[in-house]
Amino acid sequence: MNADAAVVLDKLRVAIRGREILSIESLRVAPDEVLGVLGPNGAGKSTLLRVLGGFQKPYQGSARVLGSEVNCLSHPQMACFRRQVGYVPQLPAVGGELPLTIREVVAIGRTGARGLFRGLRREDWHLVDCWIDRLGLADVAGAAYTETSGGQQRRAILARVMVQEPRLLLLDEPTAHLDLGAREQIVQIVDQLHRESRLPVILVCHEVEVLPPACARVVILNDGAIQAMGPAEQVLTADGIRAMYGPGFRVLHNAGRHAVLPLAEGWT
Numbered sequence: 001m002n003a004d005a006a007v008v009l010d011k012l013r014v015a016i017r018g019r020e021i022l023s024i025e026s027l028r029v030a031p032d033e034v035l036g037v038l039g040p041n042g043a044g045k046s047t048l049l050r051v052l053g054g055f056q057k058p059y060q061g062s063a064r065v066l067g068s069e070v071n072c073l074s075h076p077q078m079a080c081f082r083r084q085v086g087y088v089p090q091l092p093a094v095g096g097e098l099p100l101t102i103r104e105v106v107a108i109g110r111t112g113a114r115g116l117f118r119g120l121r122r123e124d125w126h127l128v129d130c131w132i133d134r135l136g137l138a139d140v141a142g143a144a145y146t147e148t149s150g151g152q153q154r155r156a157i158l159a160r161v162m163v164q165e166p167r168l169l170l171l172d173e174p175t176a177h178l179d180l181g182a183r184e185q186i187v188q189i190v191d192q193l194h195r196e197s198r199l200p201v202i203l204v205c206h207e208v209e210v211l212p213p214a215c216a217r218v219v220i221l222n223d224g225a226i227q228a229m230g231p232a233e234q235v236l237t238a239d240g241i242r243a244m245y246g247p248g249f250r251v252l253h254n255a256g257r258h259a260v261l262p263l264a265e266g267w268t
Contacts (some may be wrong), residue, residue, distance in 0.1 A: 006031045008198035013060035021047045022224045032198040034214045039221035049170045050150030050198040053087040054078050086166030090173050100157045103141040109160035110183050131159040151182025168203045175210045
């Protein structure tokens with residue numbers, strides 16, 4: 001990993017209300033890499049993404065993202081930086097009290113890229129519609145966001161981020177609470193986006209099943225520290241899963257996808 005790595009963390013320490021949440025000695029993410037970040041609840045996964053997105057300041061160490069030392073950015077520089085980072089939080093807020101359509105939700109991302117108080121131009125709306133179509137939302141573009149399915153809402157949030165034309169994508173459990181079909185749609189979309197654009201992606205998840213085939217390397221966080229890091233099939237072993245979730249599981253690998261099954265009598 002060279003100097004133009006998308007992310008470089010060095011001796012990073014983050015505390016919230018006096019309690020240390022993250023303690024990462026070293027982490028580098030290549031400019032064309034999909035990195036999976038796994039770990040139990042409270043491991044520090046979401047906090048890591050908040051640091052990388054400029055929403056949480058470390059009290060010690062360095063977080064260099066897209067060539068910028070995040071902790072040293074001025075307010076104008078931070079605004080510019082955040083336009084380059086596509087951050088999808090765990091529970092994205094859109095404003096359920098507002099009767100926004102899917103198209104309007106997606107357009108919010110373009111408004112952020114253009115700057116506040118600047119109207120969207122024809123080419124901006126064209127980009128919005130292109131991403132709506134690309135993520136399979138054309139049939140519901142005029143529907144109220146709050147009246148669409150969970151899978152459609154997640155795709156709309158992803159489209160909202162992509163119209164920013166980000167240089168880095170941060171995904172915090174993008175498939176949480178989705179059914180199997182909707183979950184698989186998101187996995188395939190993320191995989192395809194990366195293969196077409198080579199956009200660096202950091203994907204936080206609980207379930208190894210949602211790691212796309214393009215994810216060749218994973219990090220396991222536990223108690224805020226990196227417990228294991230390396231190629232997916234070398235890290236996602238029975239021992240690795242046991243360290244995260246306890247005993248009683250087996251791990252399967254097939255064509256870049258992974259699955260964890262409970263050990264049960266009669267299973268082979």
